[in-house]
Amino acid sequence: MKSKIMALAGLGLVTSLGVAACGSGSSSSSGASGVSYDAATTGVVNPSTHKGGTLNFGMAGDVDSTDPGNTYLALSVDFDRLYVRPLTTYASKPGQAGGTIVPDLADGLGVPSADMKTWTFKIKKGIKYEDGTEVKAADVKYAVSRTLDRGVLGNGPSYFTQLLIDGSTYKGPYKDKNQADFKGVTTPDDYTVVFHLNTAFPEFNYVVAFGQTAPVPQAKDTGAQYALHPMSTGPYMWQGNYTPGKGGTLVRNPNWDASTDPNRKQLPDTINFTAGMKQEELDQRLISGTMDVDANGTGVADAARQQILTDPKLKANADDPYSGFSWYLPIDTEVIPNVNCRKAIIDGADRDAMWRAYGAQYGGEMSTSLMPPNISGRQPSTLYPVKPGDHGDVAKAKADLVACGKPNGFAVNISFRSERPKEQATALALQQSLAKVGIQLTLKGMPATTYTTSQFGSHTFNKSNNIGLGTYGWAADWPSGYGFLNALTSSAAIVDSGNSNVTMLKDPTVDAAWKQVVTLNDQAAREKLYNQVDNTLLEQAGVLPNVYAKSLDYRSPHLTNVLVQGYYGMYDYANLGVTK
Amino acid sequence: MGAQPAGHPTPHTVIAYIIRRLLGAIGLLFVISAVTFAIFFLLPRAAGMTTDQLAARFAGKAPDHATLVAIEHRFGFDKPVAEQYWQFVKQLVAGGTYDTGTRTLDCPAPCMGYSFRTNQPVLQTVIDRAGVTFSIAVGGAILWLLSGVAIGVLSALRKGTMFDRVSMGVALAGVSLPVFFTAELSQAFLVHKWQLMPDVNYVNFVSNPLQWAQELILPWITLAFLYAALYARLTRAGMLDTLNEDYIRTARAKGLREKTVIIKHGLRATLTPLLTVFGLDVGLLLGGAVLTEKAFGLKGLGMLALDGIGSSDLPVVVGVTLIGALFIVLANLAVDILYAVVDPRVRLS
Numbered sequence: 030m031k032s033k034i035m036a037l038a039g040l041g042l043v044t045s046l047g048v049a050a051c052g053s054g055s056s057s058s059s060g061a062s063g064v065s066y067d068a069a070t071t072g073v074v075n076p077s078t079h080k081g082g083t084l085n086f087g088m089a090g091d092v093d094s095t096d097p098g099n100t101y102l103a104l105s106v107d108f109d110r111l112y113v114r115p116l117t118t119y120a121s122k123p124g125q126a127g128g129t130i131v132p133d134l135a136d137g138l139g140v141p142s143a144d145m146k147t148w149t150f151k152i153k154k155g156i157k158y159e160d161g162t163e164v165k166a167a168d169v170k171y172a173v174s175r176t177l178d179r180g181v182l183g184n185g186p187s188y189f190t191q192l193l194i195d196g197s198t199y200k201g202p203y204k205d206k207n208q209a210d211f212k213g214v215t216t217p218d219d220y221t222v223v224f225h226l227n228t229a230f231p232e233f234n235y236v237v238a239f240g241q242t243a244p245v246p247q248a249k250d251t252g253a254q255y256a257l258h259p260m261s262t263g264p265y266m267w268q269g270n271y272t273p274g275k276g277g278t279l280v281r282n283p284n285w286d287a288s289t290d291p292n293r294k295q296l297p298d299t300i301n302f303t304a305g306m307k308q309e310e311l312d313q314r315l316i317s318g319t320m321d322v323d324a325n326g327t328g329v330a331d332a333a334r335q336q337i338l339t340d341p342k343l344k345a346n347a348d349d350p351y352s353g354f355s356w357y358l359p360i361d362t363e364v365i366p367n368v369n370c371r372k373a374i375i376d377g378a379d380r381d382a383m384w385r386a387y388g389a390q391y392g393g394e395m396s397t398s399l400m401p402p403n404i405s406g407r408q409p410s411t412l413y414p415v416k417p418g419d420h421g422d423v424a425k426a427k428a429d430l431v432a433c434g435k436p437n438g439f440a441v442n443i444s445f446r447s448e449r450p451k452e453q454a455t456a457l458a459l460q461q462s463l464a465k466v467g468i469q470l471t472l473k474g475m476p477a478t479t480y481t482t483s484q485f486g487s488h489t490f491n492k493s494n495n496i497g498l499g500t501y502g503w504a505a506d507w508p509s510g511y512g513f514l515n516a517l518t519s520s521a522a523i524v525d526s527g528n529s530n531v532t533m534l535k536d537p538t539v540d541a542a543w544k545q546v547v548t549l550n551d552q553a554a555r556e557k558l559y560n561q562v563d564n565t566l567l568e569q570a571g572v573l574p575n576v577y578a579k580s581l582d583y584r585s586p587h588l589t590n591v592l593v594q595g596y597y598g599m600y601d602y603a604n605l606g607v608t609k
Numbered sequence: 610m611g612a613q614p615a616g617h618p619t620p621h622t623v624i625a626y627i628i629r630r631l632l633g634a635i636g637l638l639f640v641i642s643a644v645t646f647a648i649f650f651l652l653p654r655a656a657g658m659t660t661d662q663l664a665a666r667f668a669g670k671a672p673d674h675a676t677l678v679a680i681e682h683r684f685g686f687d688k689p690v691a692e693q694y695w696q697f698v699k700q701l702v703a704g705g706t707y708d709t710g711t712r713t714l715d716c717p718a719p720c721m722g723y724s725f726r727t728n729q730p731v732l733q734t735v736i737d738r739a740g741v742t743f744s745i746a747v748g749g750a751i752l753w754l755l756s757g758v759a760i761g762v763l764s765a766l767r768k769g770t771m772f773d774r775v776s777m778g779v780a781l782a783g784v785s786l787p788v789f790f791t792a793e794l795s796q797a798f799l800v801h802k803w804q805l806m807p808d809v810n811y812v813n814f815v816s817n818p819l820q821w822a823q824e825l826i827l828p829w830i831t832l833a834f835l836y837a838a839l840y841a842r843l844t845r846a847g848m849l850d851t852l853n854e855d856y857i858r859t860a861r862a863k864g865l866r867e868k869t870v871i872i873k874h875g876l877r878a879t880l881t882p883l884l885t886v887f888g889l890d891v892g893l894l895l896g897g898a899v900l901t902e903k904a905f906g907l908k909g910l911g912m913l914a915l916d917g918i919g920s921s922d923l924p925v926v927v928g929v930t931l932i933g934a935l936f937i938v939l940a941n942l943a944v945d946i947l948y949a950v951v952d953p954r955v956r957l958s
Binding site: 091101175178183190250251253254273306309314316478481482522525527529 | 653657658659661662663664665668669670671672673674675676677679682683708709710711712724726727728729793796797800801808809903905908912916919920921
């Protein structure tokens with residue numbers, strides 16, 4: 030069994046190395062149409078106002094939900110913008126500017142009270158649902174209230190449960206139909222929505238960018254089945270019902286008014302969404318032009334990657350943006366309690382091999398911190414500097430082991446998701462490099478479906494199975510240090526199922542920083558604290574950084590207005606058009 | 610109407626036989642559902658998994674405890690497994706209801722519950738997906754049966770010739786090559802590189818029969834390549850055995866036409882073992898042509914089962930398992946009944 034895993038991991042490693050080698054020549058290439066490699070990460074490719082045609086989205090798997098109140102994935106938040114409008118959204122811009130929050134349903138950003146516990150939003154007048162009725166403030170209140178029924182809509186973020194004054198006590202409109210009982214949101218008039226928080230929260234404009242604030246008319250709510258046909262306020266509406274696992278079709282919403290919506294265009298006549306495709310087949314259809322966008326936005330599979338990188342014409346139609354994910358290895362500080370033992374792991378790691386396991390420069394950038402580059406104000410750390418070619422510092426790692434009191438090393442298990450060759454290859458590379466310093470890693474492959482909930486996401490499991498570290502990845506809920514780091518480092522975030530603070534960090538300075546940061550209205554001051562938290566995690570050797578992920582996306586030549594939205598790390602779906 | 614010839618099954622016998630088999634099938638389906646339930650709930654618990662961990666599979670990232678408790682309650686994870694199974698059986702037999710939050714939906718018997726992920730009725734989803742699987746299985750089965758038997762008969766009649774050697778060599782390759790390999794290869798070259806065939810999609814037969822066939826022809830050929838190989842070899846072996854029997858010599862000696870000897874006397878005897886294999890193969894495929902559907906990205910019962918397992922969607926997993934088992938039972942029943950038609954020596958007793 031062990032040899033099988035090693036063989037598979039080795040194969041993945043070899044494949045990655047092969048791809049890296051193939052693509053290590055010119056970093057840019059141009060196609061016949063003048064578009065060039067990675068062009069959509071810095072500007073708009075094929076700008077056009079041409080209307081008409083059919084835009085075809087495909088994806089392996091399915092969206093987590095088409096109910097905007099029940100989604101969490103970045104792809105869903107990006108895609109939902111085609112048919113719903115939350116209070117705020119992200120600017121349709123590439124790079125760091127994509128992290129800028131802008132008004133959407135609201136006519137301006139939220140206005141906080143002096144103590145930042147009350148946030149007031151004015152919504153635009155004249156915005157209509159697909160059936161022609163006007164959106165009112167009460168619809169936003171209702172939309173938020175329904176997300177508090179965590180049994181029915183438990184997939185979305187739980188910020189409203191945590192932040193609203195009665196978020197944890199009001200059980201939602203399905204159990205308490207009287208909206209007056211819900212005090213967390215009030216609507217003094219038809220166009221004003223006021224959020225009442227139990228704590229100051231300076232980044233609340235980000236929280237309302239989730240689809241949970243997209244208005245829902247109470248009379249049209251079908252509860253758990255609302256995902257079949259959420260009422261549109263965006264440029265498109267569902268034609269009939271969405272079929273989970275298969276997909277659906279979006280058509281123009283005749284009641285959408287472009288003058289109220291500077292964030293979206295309404296170019297194609299029809300948008301087809303096909304779920305449940307095989308990734309390799311989807312890649313080939315993208316290349317052959319019968320499919321336009323991979324909705325997952327996480328890049329093509331290995332075979333297509335090699336095909337694209339070795340063909341200049343195809344490469345000119347590819348982009349390699351930061352995906353927003355940080356791939357790293359949390360080290361459980363209770364399984365490996367001595368900080369010097371943890372440092373030995375970091376110092377002895379063959380970072381070059383781990384980076385290559387993710388596809389080298391096309392798979393990501395070697396990371397020095399937890400926060401990836403798309404996080405506002407993030408500073409790279411200097412604690413563990415790294416560059417391609419670094420294969421681990423054996424002498425330093427051995428010195429760490431002496432300081433740890435285990436000069437001959439120790440044995441511990443490392444977990445990874447069996448279905449992910451890159452994670453296997455990473456674990457294998459680490460195993461080989463740490464063996465040189467005396468740390469014996471045993472590889473434990475686990476199913477991806479239960480990995481973050483029941484296995485590596487459970488400290489009890491890790492402790493009872495001597496799992497000291499594992500492969501892991503994280504993307505921000507919004508592009509700030511809070512949106513990225515809080516769930517990974519706050520001791521309050523520790524739970525025994527679906528635990529994201531896998532490090533089990535209970536550092537008093539970090540917890541104090543999280544208490545302090547919500548009182549700071551000054552963004553720069555908050556960002557300073559976020560960087561300190563990130564640094565503390567490294568000082569405590571609670572994580573072994575790996576890569577700031579990139580994904581090689583293929584941009585169909587038929588697409589117009591293509592840009593990689595800086596925060597989502599994928600194409601900006603709300604403004605795409607097609608030439609055919 | 611004259612009296613039934615001695616030894617032939619009467620309609621009464623056939624009906625009693627079918628009822629007896631169906632009752633047995635119902636018992637079998639309950640056992641299968643119990644086993645599936647146990648695999649889903651008891652094995653993880655035996656391995657130390659808590660209900661919180663089970664609920665976390667249906668929550669977003671970094672869920673708080675209140676979310677997990679609410680999910681446990683909604684899906685019934687907070688109840689003993691025996692009670693959860695009883696609820697499942699009760700709604701299967703007597704129907705049940707489903708609370709969407711805003712309304713209570715009736716779920717008439719046989720109610721297989723609602724998906725934990727999509728909140729859709731499982732039976733409806735299974736019926737919807739069955740069309741895809743049925744299309745793949747039936748089209749493929751016709752193709753492999755006709756081609757496999759034809760090649761097998763011709764090979765037997767031309768034993769030792771170049772045709773025999775080549776066709777049996779190809780048959781060996783067909784049996785040896787897995788579907789996911791031939792599917793990948795055929796799509797890469799026939800669809801994408803040479804563009805000789807359209808992309809594989811499922812179009813409803815009723816809406817456009819021609820397109821339905823055009824877009825499924827590649828999965829049919831791929832399946833037929835695998836199965837026809839086996840059938841050709843079985844047919845050839847059966848025919849060679851049969852053609853050496855005394856009664857074949859007698860038939861020829863009586864001056865019967867060679868075509869009659871081959872088809873009526875030779876092939877008929879060969880068909881009996883083929884029917885057994887055919888029934889099992891079609892039954893298995895109807896329960897979900899997992900590899901073929903996965904390889905071609907077709908959303909049939911096999912993919913539904915795979916997605917259900919991957920997303921821990923118990924009602925879907927149990928639903929597809931039961932339907933798959935039902936198809937196998939029915940296919941076997943059909944085969945047993947056909948035995949009596951093909952081979953008069955077989956009795957439905």
